[in-house]
Amino acid sequence: MKNRIPKSDRRAGFEFRGLKWTARHPGSVLMPAGLAASGLELGWTATGGIVGGTTLGLCTWYRAHPDTFDHYAAPRIRAWRRRWSKYCGPKLNKALQACDLYVTNRRTGRAEFPRVVRVQSFSPSVDTVTLLLPPGMGRRAFNDKLEDLADTLRVERIALERVKPGQVSLIIERREPFTETIPAPDMPEESGAVDPGDIYVGDTEYGTDWRLSVLGKHTFIAGATGAGKNSIPLSLLRGLAPLIRDGLVRLWICDPKQMEFRKLQGVAHRYEHDEAACAELVREFIEDLRRVQRDFAATGKRKITMSRETPLNLLIVDEIGALLAYGDGTIARTLRKDLAIAVSQGRATGHATMALVQEPTKDTVPVRDLFPVRICLRVTSQSHVDMVLGDGARLRGALADEIPESEDTAGIGFVIRPRSRVPQRVRAAYVSDRELDEMVAFILRGYHAGPALSVVAV
Numbered sequence: 291m292k293n294r295i296p297k298s299d300r301r302a303g304f305e306f307r308g309l310k311w312t313a314r315h316p317g318s319v320l321m322p323a324g325l326a327a328s329g330l331e332l333g334w335t336a337t338g339g340i341v342g343g344t345t346l347g348l349c350t351w352y353r354a355h356p357d358t359f360d361h362y363a364a365p366r367i368r369a370w371r372r373r374w375s376k377y378c379g380p381k382l383n384k385a386l387q388a389c390d391l392y393v394t395n396r397r398t399g400r401a402e403f404p405r406v407v408r409v410q411s412f413s414p415s416v417d418t419v420t421l422l423l424p425p426g427m428g429r430r431a432f433n434d435k436l437e438d439l440a441d442t443l444r445v446e447r448i449a450l451e452r453v454k455p456g457q458v459s460l461i462i463e464r465r466e467p468f469t470e471t472i473p474a475p476d477m478p479e480e481s482g483a484v485d486p487g488d489i490y491v492g493d494t495e496y497g498t499d500w501r502l503s504v505l506g507k508h509t510f511i512a513g514a515t516g517a518g519k520n521s522i523p524l525s526l527l528r529g530l531a532p533l534i535r536d537g538l539v540r541l542w543i544c545d546p547k548q549m550e551f552r553k554l555q556g557v558a559h560r561y562e563h564d565e566a567a568c569a570e571l572v573r574e575f576i577e578d579l580r581r582v583q584r585d586f587a588a589t590g591k592r593k594i595t596m597s598r599e600t601p602l603n604l605l606i607v608d609e610i611g612a613l614l615a616y617g618d619g620t621i622a623r624t625l626r627k628d629l630a631i632a633v634s635q636g637r638a639t640g641h642a643t644m645a646l647v648q649e650p651t652k653d654t655v656p657v658r659d660l661f662p663v664r665i666c667l668r669v670t671s672q673s674h675v676d677m678v679l680g681d682g683a684r685l686r687g688a689l690a691d692e693i694p695e696s697e698d699t700a701g702i703g704f705v706i707r708p709r710s711r712v713p714q715r716v717r718a719a720y721v722s723d724r725e726l727d728e729m730v731a732f733i734l735r736g737y738h739a740g741p742a743l744s745v746v747a748v
């Protein structure tokens with residue numbers, strides 16, 4: 291039998307603890323060491339020049355190419371800054387101690403704290419701090435303490451995710467970027483001023499425009515009742531209003547709830563609310579899609595040119611769950627098949643679909659994963675977030691289940707940024723009843739339901 295060496299009450303000397311710390315944080319040690327070495331070797335003026343040149347280079351990158359800077363550099367710089375300014379050992383330990391989030395080593399009597407192993411900052415408002423728990427502490431220790439910890443750290447809210455045994459991530463929402471309602475988008479006067487592939491629907495947490503496309507893009511919007519789902523299609527429709535008026539975009543609306551969309555009845559190409567009639571509407575939408583496909587096959591075309599003869603088609607299905615899961619089984623089966631065709635084949639033919647749902651489970655919306663653009667507003671369950679936005683989205687900061695249930699937060703949600711795959715907080719603009727009426731009146735003023743000769747290249 292192996293002889294076990296009895297544990298000592300003494301800790302390793304500070305120089306060895308220092309070495310261990312250096313091994314864990316090589317960058318934070320090597321950078322100042324490199325600068326000091328450069329100062330001594332090359333002289334302080336040359337080192338100042340290198341530092342200045344690097345800073346200038348970063349500033350130029352920041353100003354010249356926001357896309358690549360925000361994708362590659364900003365999250366790393368922010369995470370590093372936050373690691374050492376907000377979550378450095380003693381500062382975080384003080385907060386953890388105040389919230390009783392530590393264990394006392396029975397043998398040595400010393401307090402042992404969760405250790406920060408990683409800080410990620412995918413967006414300016416949310417950080418993910420991964421902690422290695424000390425022996426004797428489990429993730430349940432955090433259950434009742436997250437609100438206290440949020441107040442102690444002076445942040446908006448904190449959520450917890452288990453990473454692997456012994457490791458948890460605190461998802462720390464530092465601030466709410468949206469404190470004001472965003473006014474309804476303007477309606478352009480002329481069709482030529484609208485790019486249907488780039489319509490403003492609200493703002494992102496970076497203060498930039500949040501835009502959606504109807505060029506064969508299919509959008510899935512999930513959110514609990516009152517989350518503000520309707521504001522997304524309604525904002526989009528205001529941007530598209532002149533195209534609808536001029537007969538270049540046709541609306542197909544399934545509206546089982548008969549609320550806001552009912553007002554669009556007079557300007558929609560097709561509008562239905564009854565379950566069987568909605569299924570018939572979607573069938574006709576598919577027939578239209580097939581007709582364009584046949585036309586493509588006959589003419590060798592691969593893309594439509596938006597015109598009154600070949601308009602873009604936007605199918606809006608409000609409360610898709612009411613049609614697919616809660617209604618008549620036979621109708622739901624046909625509808626599911628047709629929606630799957632629309633979402634998988636409508637891109638090139640100019641048939642876009644937008645579906646809204648309260649409960650985004652696979653049982654309710656089996657075609658959910660076919661939608662390439664997914665938006666998650668306030669949801670009622672943690673699991674809904676990853677269902678909508680993809681695995682790991684909540685861990686990367688999409689705390690859609692933590693958005694408070696209040697009108698002040700309606701329209702706030704998350705989307706996944708296409709290139710980086712990280713969640714981004716967004717808020718849809720709010721279209722009031724008056725602005726909806728104004729839009730309908732605007733469209734009706736010159737409404738063209740049938741074909742004519744106008745062509746707008748897209």
Ligand SMILES: Nc1ncnc2c1ncn2[C@@H]1O[C@H](COP(=O)(O)OP(=O)(O)OP(=O)(O)O)[C@@H](O)[C@H]1O
Nearest residue numbers: 471515516517518519520521697700701718719720
């Ligand atoms: N983008 C927004 N910005 C600010 N407030 C909003 C926004 N969207 C909606 N609201 C407010 O929230 C309320 C609820 O919105 P809405 O009815 O669109 O939610 P919903 O998700 O469609 O709910 P349901 O599924 O029950 O129809 C609205 O009456 C409005 O006061």
